[in-house]
Amino acid sequence: MIRGHVWKFGANINTDVIMPGHVYDQSEAIQTKAAFAGVRPGFSDIFQAGDLIVAGTNFGTGSSRPAARSLRNLGCACLVADSINSLFFRNCVNFGLLALECEGVSALVEEGGELEIDIDNWQLREIGTGKVLPILPVPPRLLAIMRGGGIFPVLEREGLIVVQR
Amino acid sequence: MGMTIIEKILARAAGKARAVPGDILDMPVDTVVLIDTNFYPAAWRDILKVEAPERLAIIFDHRSPASDARSAAAQKVGRDFARRFGISRIHDVGRNMGIAHTVIAEQGYARPGTVLVCDDSHTCAAGALNCAARGVGEPDMIYAAATGRTWFRLAPTIRYDIVGRLGTGITAKDLFLTIADRFGEHANRNVEFGGEGLSALSIDARRTIATMASELSADFATFEPDRRMLDYVRERTQVPFEAQMPDADADYIERRTLDLSSVEPLVALPDAIIGNTVGLSKVAGEPIQQAFIGSCANGGLEDLAIAARILEGRQVAEGVRLIVTPSSQAVYREALQAGYIATLMEAGAVVTNATCGACCGAHMGVLAPGETCITASTRNFRGRMGDPTARIFMGSPAVVAASAVIGAIADPRPLLGDSQ
Numbered sequence: 371m372i373r374g375h376v377w378k379f380g381a382n383i384n385t386d387v388i389m390p391g392h393v394y395d396q397s398e399a400i401q402t403k404a405a406f407a408g409v410r411p412g413f414s415d416i417f418q419a420g421d422l423i424v425a426g427t428n429f430g431t432g433s434s435r436p437a438a439r440s441l442r443n444l445g446c447a448c449l450v451a452d453s454i455n456s457l458f459f460r461n462c463v464n465f466g467l468l469a470l471e472c473e474g475v476s477a478l479v480e481e482g483g484e485l486e487i488d489i490d491n492w493q494l495r496e497i498g499t500g501k502v503l504p505i506l507p508v509p510p511r512l513l514a515i516m517r518g519g520g521i522f523p524v525l526e527r528e529g530l531i532v533v534q535r
Numbered sequence: 536m537g538m539t540i541i542e543k544i545l546a547r548a549a550g551k552a553r554a555v556p557g558d559i560l561d562m563p564v565d566t567v568v569l570i571d572t573n574f575y576p577a578a579w580r581d582i583l584k585v586e587a588p589e590r591l592a593i594i595f596d597h598r599s600p601a602s603d604a605r606s607a608a609a610q611k612v613g614r615d616f617a618r619r620f621g622i623s624r625i626h627d628v629g630r631n632m633g634i635a636h637t638v639i640a641e642q643g644y645a646r647p648g649t650v651l652v653c654d655d656s657h658t659c660a661a662g663a664l665n666c667a668a669r670g671v672g673e674p675d676m677i678y679a680a681a682t683g684r685t686w687f688r689l690a691p692t693i694r695y696d697i698v699g700r701l702g703t704g705i706t707a708k709d710l711f712l713t714i715a716d717r718f719g720e721h722a723n724r725n726v727e728f729g730g731e732g733l734s735a736l737s738i739d740a741r742r743t744i745a746t747m748a749s750e751l752s753a754d755f756a757t758f759e760p761d762r763r764m765l766d767y768v769r770e771r772t773q774v775p776f777e778a779q780m781p782d783a784d785a786d787y788i789e790r791r792t793l794d795l796s797s798v799e800p801l802v803a804l805p806d807a808i809i810g811n812t813v814g815l816s817k818v819a820g821e822p823i824q825q826a827f828i829g830s831c832a833n834g835g836l837e838d839l840a841i842a843a844r845i846l847e848g849r850q851v852a853e854g855v856r857l858i859v860t861p862s863s864q865a866v867y868r869e870a871l872q873a874g875y876i877a878t879l880m881e882a883g884a885v886v887t888n889a890t891c892g893a894c895c896g897a898h899m900g901v902l903a904p905g906e907t908c909i910t911a912s913t914r915n916f917r918g919r920m921g922d923p924t925a926r927i928f929m930g931s932p933a934v935v936a937a938s939a940v941i942g943a944i945a946d947p948r949p950l951l952g953d954s955q
Contacts, residue, residue: 382720382752382809386916390923391896395598395605398577408923428722431752432916433656434670436578456690456723456754457656457670464674509559509688521674522580530681532581 371488372468373497374422374447377413378481379406381426385458388430389437401436402443419445422485426451426476430458442467442520448487450475450494450505463512466520470494471506478503489513537782539692540757541725544667544779548650555786556691564590566644567679568653570635571595574609574616578654578673585620586683592624592644593617594635597891600628602898633863633889636660636746636831639668640738641865643772647760648779652679656749657831657913662756663741664768665778669755690754691788692725694781697732699796704948706841707740708833708911708931711747712801714793716812722752724788727781729759732795738767739835746832750808750914802909802944803929806917815934818944823907826851826939827920828932829860829887830894830912836869838911842884842936843875845950851883852942858900860887884939896920902927909944911935 386408393404406413423441429451430437438461441449449462449469462469470487472494479485484497492505508516515521525531538546538554546554548562567590573579585591593613601607610627617625624642626632631642636657639645645661651668652658654676661668671685679685701710726748728741736744741758748756758764760778768776800815828834828842839861851857859879861867867889870876876886887893893900894912902908902921908928910920915927930938933947940950 382807384807384916386919390918392918394572395575395609396577401577408918428720428752431720431722432914434654434672436673438672453722455752456688457672459688460675461672464672464678511559512688521678525580525678525681530582530584531677532583 371486372447373484373486374420376422376424376479376481376483376485377417378476378479379423379425382428382431383425384432385430385435385437386432389435389440394435398439398443402440405440405444414444417444420447422447423449424451424475424479427453428455429453430455436461436465438462438467439465450485450487452476463516464521466516466518468516470508472503474503536786537784539694539725539785539787540665540727540759540779540781541667541692541755542689544648544650545687545689548667554689556689558689559686560689561684561686562650563683564652564679564685565646565649566651567591567676568635568639568644568651569593569613569676569680570597570653570655571599571606571610571613572597573654573673573676574612575605579612580677582677582681585680588620588622590683591622591680593622594626594638595628595632596634597895598897599632599890630864633865634831634834634891637834637862637866640664640742641771641863643768646772646774646776647765647768648777652676652685657746659748659753659756660742660746660831662748663738663745663758664764665758665760667755667757670749690723690725692727693721694727694787694790696730696790696792697728697736697795698730698792699732699794700735701795701798704933704951705798705800706931706933707736707743709798709800710795711744712803712812713798715751715808716801718791720752720809724753725755725757726751726753727757733759734761734763735795737837738764739837742835743832746913800931800934800946802934803915805915805926805928808915808929815930815946818928819946821907821928821944823855823909823938823943825900825902825906825908826855826857826935827893827900827908827910827912828935829858829862830891831862832913833911833932834860834862834866834889836866838932839866839870839875839879840873841933843878845933845936845947846882846884846940847878849882849940851939855939855942857884857939858887858893859884860893861889863889893920909935909938
């Protein structure tokens with residue numbers, strides 16, 4: 371069970387917003403620091419590990435840049451959106467960011483509200499109102515990669531890439 | 536029910552008789568294309584084993600020639616990787632350089648019926664050649680290079696049946712903007728194009744549409760094979776391939792007709808395309824400081840040709856910078872031979888080497904605070920081409936060329952005269 375405070379974004383949030391182009395060629399730390407800097411300056415300073423991000427439809431549309439990794443590095447416990455762009459979803463799986471689709475979540479909860487997410491039963495609950503919505507189940511294989519820290523640990527175990535520590 | 540083009544290609548690759556939306560399909564990749572951004576320290580992992588070096592290609596395009604020490608270092612990592620694993624298909628600075636999606640088409644890397652991945656969201660461009668190609672993430676590229684495989688979650692397909700012909704001064708970019716305007720985003724959907732009007736569209740035009748499918752948020756974009764497409768590919772590769780047509784009873788989530796003769800010039804307003812397009816007359820007269828023709832979407836020979844027709848005997852307006860980036864050095868050479876480059880330069884355009892530079896705000900065309908640009912590139916997100924306060928309008932290369940002459944967003948049709 372995951373429980374956390376909500377930071378809320380709208381529909382069609384693009385990857386240039388999540389990870390600005392000017393940090394594309396920089397270190398992971400600099401990329402993480404710049405998360406949402408263009409639309410919410412200082413976001414990476416006020417976001418607390420364990421918080422949640424909630425958004426509308428088509429979250430993460432745009433480029434293939436590793437924007438999902440910045441959210442994972444911020445300590446985002448879960449991203450829940452009405453829908454997630456398929457390229458962004460791949461990056462969530464591969465970088466180990468728990469990302470779930472739940473139609474109606476953006477109307478269910480306000481910024482600052484709290485959600486309880488139950489992956490075993492694929493549903494979430496808005497703490498204030500007690501309202502419950504179903505979550506679209508993630509196929510077990512992808513969920514295992516997502517929750518196991520992404521694809522690099524898998525490749526490391528198989529001896530295909532050098533272990534990064 | 537039968538299968539769509541993408542369902543047939545992916546099912547075959549995954550070794551299955553049938554694939555339906557929702558399936559997770561695991562498969563070998565026919566072509567894995569690494570680009571310079573894959574070799575930055577935050578993206579790259581030291582790969583110990585490459586499953587099939589002959590199926591890899593390396594194309595430096597985002598900052599090429601290197602624009603700073605960081606990109607130079609990344610490209611050195613890429614060259615060393617190519618040498619270590621004997622990867623012969625490397626497109627570095629030189630005769631065969633270009634933007635990945637153009638090089639992929641020119642070199643015959645995108646073969647009909649095959650699977651291709653690259654870490655750039657506009658990889659769907661190769662769908663114009665009946666190839667199952669799409670942008671994936673940086674870790675996907677490491678995975679595909681090391682294991683030779685990838686996975687896809689199959690989405691439902693929207694089918695577009697093309698009829699009619701485009702009018703004078705109207706281009707494939709206007710057709711894409713029309714799709715975006717009429718139908719909005721296509722998130723988590725594949726798109727398929729075909730029909731009797733397809734033969735009226737050149738390969739360049741199809742590649743523009745397939746490339747821009749990324750801006751519809753679509754997954755895969757595929758085109759039906761026809762004689763023109765098959766000839767194009769056969770001129771470029773000796774490797775056998777099997778193109779895929781959709782089944783007559785393919786199961787589409789929706790089927791829509793596109794009448795090319797109904798397409799008018801459209802412009803996307805700054806920051807977004809979806810829900811943000813207007814008729815050209817609504818924004819005509821908006822002053823600009825920069826005009827850009829280039830990118831994987833609109834740096835093709837036809838794009839340079841229509842720009843040259845508009846700029847012939849005219850001058851770029853005072854206070855406007857017109858930057859033209861052919862999408863590959865091969866396109867650049869063809870445009871030189873056809874005289875387009877001389878015409879563009881005489882008019883005051885600056886013609887750069889092939890690079891993603893201006894389109895992604897990397898180099899050679901970065902915008903200053905408060906500036907206004909009209910672009911025929913791929914994307915107009917806020918901050919995309921430089922300062923976040925710059926405004927990026929998007930139109931066809933004809934609209935951009937006309938705007939460069941007038942100094943404000945303008946209709947190209949009066950400037951094309953009777954030359955059509």
